[in-house]
Amino acid sequence: MNITKPVGTTLDLIGNTPLVRLEGPSKAAGCEIWGKCEFANPGSSVKDRAALYIIRDAEDRGELKPGGTVVEGTAGNTGIGIALVANARGYKTVIVMPDNQSKEKMDTLRALGAELVLVPPTKFADPAHFVHTSRRLAEETPGAVWANQFDNIANRKAHIEGTAPEIWEQMEGRIDGFTCAAGTGGTIAGVGMGLKAFDENIRIALTDPHGAALYNYYANGELKAEGSSVAEGIGQGRITGNLDSAPIDTQFRISDEEGLKWVANLLREEGLCLGLSSGINVAGAVELGKQLVADGRKSARVVTILCDTGFRYLSTLYNPEWLAQKELPVFDWLKPA
Numbered sequence: 001m002n003i004t005k006p007v008g009t010t011l012d013l014i015g016n017t018p019l020v021r022l023e024g025p026s027k028a029a030g031c032e033i034w035g036k037c038e039f040a041n042p043g044s045s046v047k048d049r050a051a052l053y054i055i056r057d058a059e060d061r062g063e064l065k066p067g068g069t070v071v072e073g074t075a076g077n078t079g080i081g082i083a084l085v086a087n088a089r090g091y092k093t094v095i096v097m098p099d100n101q102s103k104e105k106m107d108t109l110r111a112l113g114a115e116l117v118l119v120p121p122t123k124f125a126d127p128a129h130f131v132h133t134s135r136r137l138a139e140e141t142p143g144a145v146w147a148n149q150f151d152n153i154a155n156r157k158a159h160i161e162g163t164a165p166e167i168w169e170q171m172e173g174r175i176d177g178f179t180c181a182a183g184t185g186g187t188i189a190g191v192g193m194g195l196k197a198f199d200e201n202i203r204i205a206l207t208d209p210h211g212a213a214l215y216n217y218y219a220n221g222e223l224k225a226e227g228s229s230v231a232e233g234i235g236q237g238r239i240t241g242n243l244d245s246a247p248i249d250t251q252f253r254i255s256d257e258e259g260l261k262w263v264a265n266l267l268r269e270e271g272l273c274l275g276l277s278s279g280i281n282v283a284g285a286v287e288l289g290k291q292l293v294a295d296g297r298k299s300a301r302v303v304t305i306l307c308d309t310g311f312r313y314l315s316t317l318y319n320p321e322w323l324a325q326k327e328l329p330v331f332d333w334l335k336p337a
Helices: 023-029 047-060 077-089 103-111 130-140 154-170 186-198 214-220 256-270 276-294 320-325
Strands: 019-021 032-037 069-073 092-098 115-119 144-146 177-180 203-209 250-254 301-306
Touching: 019 154, 023 032, 023 256, 023 276, 032 154, 032 276, 047 077, 047 154, 069 077, 069 130, 077 092, 077 103, 092 103, 092 130, 103 115, 115 130, 130 144, 154 186, 177 186, 177 276, 186 203, 203 214, 203 276, 214 250, 250 276, 256 276, 276 301
Parallel strands: 032 301, 069 092, 069 144, 092 115, 177 203, 177 301, 203 250
Antiparallel strands: 019 032
């Protein structure tokens, strides 16, 4: 039995998350599929890592001073991570979020003491986009810093220095592939860079939802979006600062329906309650595993990110009325008797 060692501060609870072998996906891929349990972070998502590094970086540069404010535009999880880290460090938090994100994220941010500013969802080119709105609020707020998670490479540094070495050690150096979706791009770029430093032969794959433009960019050199997705926090239409020079070897496009299939299977068969981004990541990991096996790596081992807890989406993914409204399949156990 492994006994967890005591930590020095509450912020030391961020990272060092468990890695679990996923039985159903492994069987489907014909090789080993492993999930990094980022829902085990204090804020229940992978974004805690970026939040910690972004705030520490602002402190180290002297931009964030005692009693200051951290302002960020986010789909929710980064804001939750920032609010927790800011509370622990004595800062205030202002979070700007599109108003179509889950009610659970909004309620969580308010419960953590963050000032929540909701704006209509719009294209990045629109000055009213949540990212641009958060930048303006930071400029207008005395003593505030703008976290700028999309282009602040302290984000991917969290994964170069933290997530990637953890995966390498947990897999005992035996890993053939890694994949996840991109929102800011920090996770896939940082983990990819970190793992490639250990072994250049590790295959790094982008798993992109419909409605995002990165699949076409890495496949055909053109930022072109096709279709749509209800997944929160993933999908990107530009090359962010964090994605710049990301070592992407291959790419997959995954539908919401395929992602939801894995969300359902992992809950029903393996007892993991996850969000749609995790389901899409797992679907991509299965595709990457099949690709590696077809290329002759019969005992391939693939790792992906289990981004956050499904408890954050009770009003959406786990709500039969919401799923039906979005013309998505309703989980069997949620259908009326």
